[in-house]
Amino acid sequence: MNTTRLPAVAQRPARLPPRCRTLKRGERLLEPEVYLTRLDGRAAVVKDYSRYRHTPLAPLARVLVRREARALRRLAGWRHAPALLGRIAPLALAIEYVPGIPLSQAAADSPAPVFAQLRGAVARLHAAGITHNDLHPANVLIASGGTPVLIDFASSLRAPHWLRRSPLVRQLRRGDLANVLKMQARLTGIGPGRRQRATLAEPGWVRSIRDGWKRLYRRDRRRAQD
Ligand SMILES: Nc1ncnc2c1ncn2[C@@H]1O[C@H](COP(=O)(O)OP(=O)(O)OP(=O)(O)O)[C@@H](O)[C@H]1O
Ligand SMILES: [Mg+2]
Structure with a gap:
């Protein structure tokens, strides 16, 4: 939960962090792959729409990533939403893991x-x-x-x-x-x-x-x- 302000991930990693556990498979249209990983030593959730890169749906996927990132940024510090850790790729964002x-x-x-x-x-x-x-x-x-x-x-x-x-x-x-x-x-x-x-x-x-x-x-x- 977002009660203490978490520092954003230091830098955009060169490639997406390794998957520890899949939380949800992206099967339907414009559904992201959602998985658990570790970023800068802490548990994080990655929402990844990268499979749409170089497809006609890439702009829509980018809108979804941007919209979620913007909402979480606005809600920073609120205990009823997870913290945004950062946009780690053009079509992926990392979010604080809520146990x-x-x-x-x-x-x-x-x-x-x-x-x-x-x-x-x-x-x-x-x-x-x-x-x-x-x-x-x-x-x-x-x-x-x-x-x-x-x-x-x-x-x-x-x-x-x-x-x-x-x-x-x-x-x-x-x-x-x-x-x-x-x-x-x-x-x-x-x-x-x-x-x-x-x-x-x-x-x-x-x-x-x-x-x-x-x-x-x-x-x-x-x-x-x-
Ligand atoms: N911050 C989080 N902490 C813990 N578990 C999470 C977190 N974010 C997502 N999850 C788990 O992953 C599942 C899928 O995540 P989410 O609901 O964000 O994706 P989605 O429903 O596929 O997204 P969309 O509606 O954007 O297509 C959630 O139902 C939840 O079980
Ligand atoms: Mg959902």
């Missing part, structure tokens, strides 16, 4: 306090103008002492001040909160309270887009079956 377990495994032992902390962490993230946009149990680690740590900021967005009250950004914040409450309901059986349900209620324009989309989809399916 913890995924929320899906931890919630059974300590449900309510973990989710109260998680809601607080997401609220603070939003207050800083950042939305995570990909909150699910594999992207929340529970570190020692039961502290939830958010990882995987590749989809995150930081809205400029003038956009923070816009319907779109509000919708993204609502999406983050809805994901937290969904995880809470699924892992602990505790559903959202009345006030939370009111916060989550979608505005009319979102419902109309969703309903319109569903109608179109059903009509196309019926046509395909005829």
Whole structure:
């Protein structure tokens, strides 16, 4: 966790550091290889999109790396996000290793306090103008002492001040909160309270887009079956 400021990796290593253990294979489109390594004598996680080098998807991979690095840099010193150790290659970044377990495994032992902390962490993230946009149990680690740590900021967005009250950004914040409450309901059986349900209620324009989309989809399916 990011409580003490870790020094960035001294230099870009000439080549990527050796893999100690694979944490996640990059199998789907634009998924990175995620592995555990050691950098400057400490455990680190590398997110590596290098397989996209010299392919048409390289610019998109670079955007994901840059976006995650930028979000982690902004959150430096925050205990609910890992520290960025550095961009160690054009398409790879190194992140502090958080020794913890995924929320899906931890919630059974300590449900309510973990989710109260998680809601607080997401609220603070939003207050800083950042939305995570990909909150699910594999992207929340529970570190020692039961502290939830958010990882995987590749989809995150930081809205400029003038956009923070816009319907779109509000919708993204609502999406983050809805994901937290969904995880809470699924892992602990505790559903959202009345006030939370009111916060989550979608505005009319979102419902109309969703309903319109569903109608179109059903009509196309019926046509395909005829
Ligand atoms: N800082 C970290 N400390 C410990 N484990 C981590 C860390 N970062 C990632 N992991 C482990 O690696 C897994 C994959 O990492 P991550 O979620 O960042 O990648 P991803 O889901 O493939 O990324 P993306 O959504 O950007 O395609 C996580 O679910 C977690 O188990
Ligand atoms: Mg992930």
